[in-house]
Amino acid sequence: MVLPGGKVLSRRRSRLWHLSNLRMLPFTAALRRQGFEAVQVRYRTRGWNGAEQSPVADARQALNRITASDPGATVVLLGHSMGGRVAAALLSDGLSGDAAIAGVVALAPWWPAGTSLELDQGTRLLVIHGTADRWTDPAASQSTVEMAQRSGADAEWIGVEGAGHFMLSRPRCWHRLAIIAVSGMARGVTELKQGERR
Template sequence: MPAARLLWPTEVEDPRAVVLVLHGGRSRGRGAVRPWQGAVLRMGPFATAVAEAGRGQIGVAALRYAVRGWNGDEASPLADTRLALEQVAARHPGVPIGLLGHSMGGRVALHLADDPRVNAIAALAPWVERPDRPLSHPGLHLLVMHGSIDRMTSAKASRAMATAIEGLGADVTYERVTGDTHAMLRRARHWHERSAGYLAQHLLGTPESATPSDDRVGQDQHRSR
């Protein structure tokens, strides 16, 4: 049977926070996740960006799920991530945790939004389905980003989920990334820096770096508290 793996791209001896990076996957699939698969490789630059934004204060962990699919009611990657959270919390007790997930990884992160150990989430082009319930807890910060020409996951569904979580009292930012697709390649630098800066800001309480002028977001950015 395939097994999930928790890796540490950036280890910090006494971190002030830890970010767990969650890759995407498929609706169904019981094949083992391999390190060379696109969904896994796509998250490497995000792990690097978080480490850079953390300036030596944020440890970065990356989870490789056991299998590639969500697999209906089994929610396969969710069980893997719950175990990874326990391992991170045991390694660094009491340290705030951030989640950064793309697509299926974004769905996983939103399913863990009620875990009080999770202080901040960056959900990138999250896969949201009708049965998914909004979850939150006091003090949660959530960034949802979605490409304006994403044809793989629904921007409308992710916006509705962001609004519902805001209604539960979370600090929510929804951002439409103009001109980009599900793969996040056309404006990769913006995706990396924006999500990493957001997590560093809310996990460390530091000012968020300015968005580069050539990477400004679309007019329909939504911000609320």
């Protein structure tokens, strides 16, 4: 399930041609070429909107549709920026056990201070973050991963040297790492090999 980014505050309708949605289409297409039934979520509104957490309800509905049509489905969440926060919210709802979420791949996630990741045993986390990101904080995402590791979670953080938030620098690296990670999680492979990180 592909979770695009968005805005901190916006109740404007989300459109397919918004950059946050367009940015994730190549990931969705690449996963489909690999044989996965990739579903890219389109939120009703563009913003997170504080306590409303507007996109989380849309993501829950998409997840429910997947598991209703295939109760044995293994789901991997691939989220960019705000999409990473949506993934964290789904995990904290306790949905990982119910929906067989095998893993989360978070690309430059927007995880403000206090964001928690409640990973069930067997749910893997990989964060890929550009070290030059000025929109979301790579140090914060690394700290969140380290906290998850200390609690015993299967979690890893990979920095893309010199890359910013929008994945325009070294795009092949972002795509390769994300597709390898999603494929591995869906198939039960627990880690990236050293050569795949470069």
